[in-house]
Amino acid sequence: MTEMATFSTDRDTVRFTGSLSLAKIGDLPERLRAFDGTITRVDLSEIERIDTVGAWLIHRFAAEHDAAVVGLDTDGEHLLAQVASADQPVAMRPAHVGSFIRVVGEIGAAVEQTGRTLYGLLGFLGATLIAFWHVATHPKRFRFNAVVQRFEVVGVSALAIVGLMSFLIGIVIAQQGAVQLRQFGAEFLTINLVGRITLRELGVLMTAIMVAGRSGSAFAAQIGTMKLTEEIDAMRTIGVSPMEALVLPRVLASVIMMPLLGMYASLWAIFGGGLLCWITLDIPPVTFIQRLREVVPITDLYVGLVKAPVFGLIIAVAGCFQGMLVEGDAEQVGTRTTAAVVQAIFLVIVLDAFFAVFFTSIGWV
Known part of the structure; x- marks a missing residue:
């Protein structure tokens, strides 16, 4: 005993x-x-x-x-x-530091976190390209049905909200432009403003922001939930690549649908701007369209079509990347979903600025 x-x-x-x-x-x-x-x-x-x-x-x-x-x-x-x-002493209260040191420390931590995130995002983009190469060299592994389903989620389901948003933006651009140009007796230049800024910038940019908030967040939430429920681990166990089965269909759908949604949004914005010009400036639709053909160069259309798939790629990769980072508890799903939207919108705007400088340097102005 x-x-x-x-x-x-x-x-x-x-x-x-x-x-x-x-x-x-x-x-x-x-x-x-x-x-x-x-x-x-x-x-x-x-x-x-x-x-x-x-x-x-x-x-x-x-x-x-x-x-x-x-x-x-x-x-x-x-x-x-x-x-x-x-047996180590525990600090019940953090040591007091000066405001300047604390601010500098927070800035340094934010910069470090940003660097780590960008590094991980680039690595995830590389993994996505590798998965695309594997599927391209082995076409039987391509999941056509999954891509078509993502077409509906990213594109078809977004038509109503993207169209309404673009229509209202076109009205706002035309109204504000007409008010400012009236001071110089140049209301007719509102047509130039609506046509060029819509096809070149706002049509694709606002569509990208809408897709980031709508589809990018959905990608992060869906993949994050699958990560929590260990479905992704189960896929790896049975020999299915999550990059090929989950990430690649979403990336392809976003890359393909973004140019179409961008053009769709631009047309609705031009329609909204033309409607306001007809009502407030007495510019008939025929005159509006004829003037558009004269003042909008074809390069503006090319600019929008070049930027759109790049924006789609960034949105999808950011959403899937943040979804793959979910671990621990359900709170991580919300945190990563928010991070996916913020990162996607930020990167889209940064890339849009680079595109603006690039196209100006090659003469597409």
């Missing part, structure tokens, strides 16, 4: 006997706190067993009296070492 834990003193040594376990410790902690002798060794050679609670008591007792612990077997020594390593 296991004995209760007890101890005895012998000159400069405290010798423990019995079981140093939670069930058998009894009043040993109180007796150890009351001990005020001078010792150099704690002898545990005669104990029957020791658990974490017992190891903590011995560690604290030996530390208070600056004594060495002897007599433990290998397992006991390992347990005592683990308890000793965990």
